[in-house]
Structures are given as C-alpha cells and as structure tokens.
Amino acid sequence: MDSRLGRYQLCNTTGESYRAFIPPPLPPQPSLAFDTELLALLEEANRLLGRLDGLASALPDPQLLLYQYVRKEAVLSSQIEGTQSSLSDLLIHELDEAPGVPEDDVEEVSCYVRALNHGLDRLNTLPLSLRLLREMHAVLLASGRGATKQPGEFRRSQNWLGGTRPGNAVFVPPPPEQLMDCLGSFETFLHDPQTPPLIKAALAHVQFETIHPFLDGNGRLGRLLIALLLVEARVLQYPLLYLSLHFKTNRSEYYDRLSRVRTHGDWEGWLRFFLRGVVNTAAEACDTARQIVALFDADRARLPALGRMSATALALHRHLRTRPVTNAVHATAAIGIARSSVLTAFARLTELGLVREMTGYRRNRVFAYDAYLRLLTRDTEPLPH
Incomplete structure (x- = not known):
C-alpha cells in the first residue's frame, strides 16, 4: 500500500456515515522523486528569489515596495475565496473613505494584511509554530464574515469542502479527535532542517489545506504560511512574492493539484505547479519593481x-x-x-x-x-x- 495516500476514517454524525481523510505525516514516503525537469525548476525558482531579494535589499527604502506588495498578495489571496475587492478598494478603505466598496470584502482583505504583518513581527521572537498560526488566525478573522467562526481556535467540530454536509462533501478533513495528532506532526515538519525551504513551503501549504484545522480562513492562512516560511528561512528578507497571483490565474489547476496529492499521492505534480508559479511570479515581481x-x-x-x-x-x-x-x-x-x-x-x-x-x-x-x-x-x- 502506498503510504503517501493517507487513510480514511469512518465517522457518524446525526445518523449519517461519512469518510474523513487523515493525511500521513510529512515528508512524503516514498521520498520525492526529483527528475531533470523538477530539479531545473527548483534551481530557477531559487535563482529568481535570490534576484528578487537582492533587488529589494538594494533599494533605498524596501518598505516602499513591501507596503504595496503585501496588500497585492492580500487582495489576490482573498479573491481566490470569492471576495470582489480590488487593490484600489483596499487603499481607499485605508483612508476611511470607501464609497461603493463592498464593506465585508474589503474588511476581509484588510484583516489579511494585518495577519501577515502580525506574523512577520512575531517571527522576531517566536518560531513558525501552531501558536503563531493561531495568533495570525485570530487577527485574520477579527472582523468581517469570519468573526463568528472561532478566531484563533482550532476547530472542535467537523468541517468539509463542497456539498451541504459531510455525507455529500467533495472532501472531508480529519475528524476533530484526530486533529491535534495531525497538527503535532505538521509542526514537527515546520522545524525540519533537512527539507529545503522552497520544498518545505510547497509541502506545508498542501498539508495545512488538507488538515483544514480552523472553521474558516484555512485557504488564506495556508497561503500566508508560504510567505512566512520563506521569510523565516531567510530565502526572502521581505515577503515580496505574491504567489496567490499564480493560484488565482490557475485556480482550477490549483485545486486539482491539491486534490491529486490526496487521491494519488502526486506530490511531484504539485511541486511542478508550485515551482512554475514561483518562477513566473518572482520574474514578474522583479520586472515590476x-x-x-x-x-x-x-x-x-x-x-x-x-x-x-x-x-x-x-x-x-x-x-x-x-x-x-x-x-x-x-x-x-x-x-x-x-x-x-x-x-x-x-x-x-x-x-x-x-x-x-x-x-x-x-x-x-x-x-x-x-x-x-x-x-x-x-x-x-x-x-x-
């Protein structure tokens, strides 16, 4: 049996049976197979991230770009979840003047900015950990539509993706009683010194989305996790990589690649998709800068x-x-x-x-x-x- 595929647990709620998915711990076993294409993508992605970081460091004031790029990533990531706010909407909202702007949408994006800034500040005193993710989640859902979905707390009930209940859902994450075991293994992997940072960021994003540890905000926090991992590993001094642009532009493939990891153990296919996004987005960020x-x-x-x-x-x-x-x-x-x-x-x-x-x-x-x-x-x- 392929240990990459995880296992299903039969569960019951209100008299209905459903199967919840429990992913195996990271890193994947059998180990990742790096063919020539994957190695070339990884090398190019690291090269372009180095160029982006060097370009930012050479600026008289890197905060000029950081302020705007953080907001661009916030808008793009929130749009994947269905918000209708643009970057202009957010910048007007920050002036306390938002005529015609959908208030819930723009507040959701604004919370994303605050959550990322909180995470970046806390990395100075706290390693990337479950504690930090819970803190960021509390900021992310502090106001707007998610404010009633237990901000800063891991879920104590079953959630699901697609469908109207677990029994007809497209995907059901681990049941609540398995959640902390999954998260404990996940946190151990975050501190794994053997996995290269870009590979770690790619794998951790999928695992976080699969565990889906909160009632709301998992997609946005999972994308924030990528930026935090790259900054913590000093691959980037500033989070200038708005990778959500790649996920938004290729939204169908993004969700399909996440799903194929769970159904087929296809981590290599996900890595190719992820690294192509890093290459394209980093090159565009350099050019725009x-x-x-x-x-x-x-x-x-x-x-x-x-x-x-x-x-x-x-x-x-x-x-x-x-x-x-x-x-x-x-x-x-x-x-x-x-x-x-x-x-x-x-x-x-x-x-x-x-x-x-x-x-x-x-x-x-x-x-x-x-x-x-x-x-x-x-x-x-x-x-x-």
Whole structure:
C-alpha cells in the first residue's frame, strides 16, 4: 500500500456515515522523486528569489515596495475565496473613505494584511509554530464574515469542502479527535532542517489545506504560511512574492493539484505547479519593481521645473510613493506642510498627469498616483462570479 495516500476514517454524525481523510505525516514516503525537469525548476525558482531579494535589499527604502506588495498578495489571496475587492478598494478603505466598496470584502482583505504583518513581527521572537498560526488566525478573522467562526481556535467540530454536509462533501478533513495528532506532526515538519525551504513551503501549504484545522480562513492562512516560511528561512528578507497571483490565474489547476496529492499521492505534480508559479511570479515581481523604481526617478526629475512649488511637490511625491491613493488630510499630516500648499501641489501634479482625482467630488477628494497604481494593480481585478 502506498503510504503517501493517507487513510480514511469512518465517522457518524446525526445518523449519517461519512469518510474523513487523515493525511500521513510529512515528508512524503516514498521520498520525492526529483527528475531533470523538477530539479531545473527548483534551481530557477531559487535563482529568481535570490534576484528578487537582492533587488529589494538594494533599494533605498524596501518598505516602499513591501507596503504595496503585501496588500497585492492580500487582495489576490482573498479573491481566490470569492471576495470582489480590488487593490484600489483596499487603499481607499485605508483612508476611511470607501464609497461603493463592498464593506465585508474589503474588511476581509484588510484583516489579511494585518495577519501577515502580525506574523512577520512575531517571527522576531517566536518560531513558525501552531501558536503563531493561531495568533495570525485570530487577527485574520477579527472582523468581517469570519468573526463568528472561532478566531484563533482550532476547530472542535467537523468541517468539509463542497456539498451541504459531510455525507455529500467533495472532501472531508480529519475528524476533530484526530486533529491535534495531525497538527503535532505538521509542526514537527515546520522545524525540519533537512527539507529545503522552497520544498518545505510547497509541502506545508498542501498539508495545512488538507488538515483544514480552523472553521474558516484555512485557504488564506495556508497561503500566508508560504510567505512566512520563506521569510523565516531567510530565502526572502521581505515577503515580496505574491504567489496567490499564480493560484488565482490557475485556480482550477490549483485545486486539482491539491486534490491529486490526496487521491494519488502526486506530490511531484504539485511541486511542478508550485515551482512554475514561483518562477513566473518572482520574474514578474522583479520586472515590476524595476519599472516602479524607474517611474519614481523619472517623475521626480520632472518636479524641479515647478519652481517655487517644487519643494512641496517633491514632498508630496515622496508621500505618494508610500501611499499611492491618498487625500489632502493624510498628505498634510504625513508631510507637515500647510493644507492649502498641499492642495496646490495636487493640482500641479494633476496638470502634469502624475496624479488623478478618483471621486469627481469638489470636497473630500481622493487622489491616485496613476502610473504607479496601474503597475501595482495589474492582475488584481476580482474574478467573475
């Protein structure tokens, strides 16, 4: 019998029988088979991650990109779960002004940002562990639709995927009484020094999704886990890899690959899919980062021509690099210049085509650093219903 396939446990609830799946511990046995294609993908993925990390480290302020990339990943990951928020929606929401934005959706994305930031902060004092995952889950489900689904607590009841009950579900994770055994083995694997970081991140994501330890938020937390593992292993100093773009773009294959691990033990097929995503997403992130830096330099070079207004315009441009969607209140507080001067600078940057007013209002206007926002929001439109 192939030990990669796990086992099923017959369970009963309200008089109905169903089979819950209990995965074997990681790493897979028999061991992973690395053919020429898989080895080449792993080498290329590691090379491009090194380039992305080096590019970020060479920036005068890596936080410029980090702030936006974390939000891009949050939007993409939440869209996989069906939210209809865009990156622009999130950035407007963070100004406390979200006209027409689906509030539950944008709050869900905002919680994802806070959960990732909490995890990154806690890695300074706490290893990646069940405790940290529970903390992040509490932040992830602090508000919005999941707030009633036991934030920060492992489930004490059976959950399932697809269908209306465990008996007709597409997939049923381990029953509650088996959950801590599965999670204990999972945590041991997180600390395994023998498994290369990228392979560990790929395997751990599938195992977490298979165990499905929470009542809600498992998909989003499982994708957060990838970023945290790569940062903890120092493969990336900053989580600039928005891998959810690959999962969103190839959503059907994503779910099929997860399923084939459970039904066929096809870890190698999952790894090929995962590593192709790392290669493509890291290459795109490098390219986008270079374009953003070039845009900043070119736009800054245009501002001294504004004469007396140039100092205020340069200060506003610095603010827009960190907050590409902003308003006069936030900008005035950030750069410490009189509101009237800030409004004049917005007008001049609008004339130059650097800034676009988003609301059409005469008051409470919201401004976007247009070319920068277009670069950031590529591929972040919600999926069709």
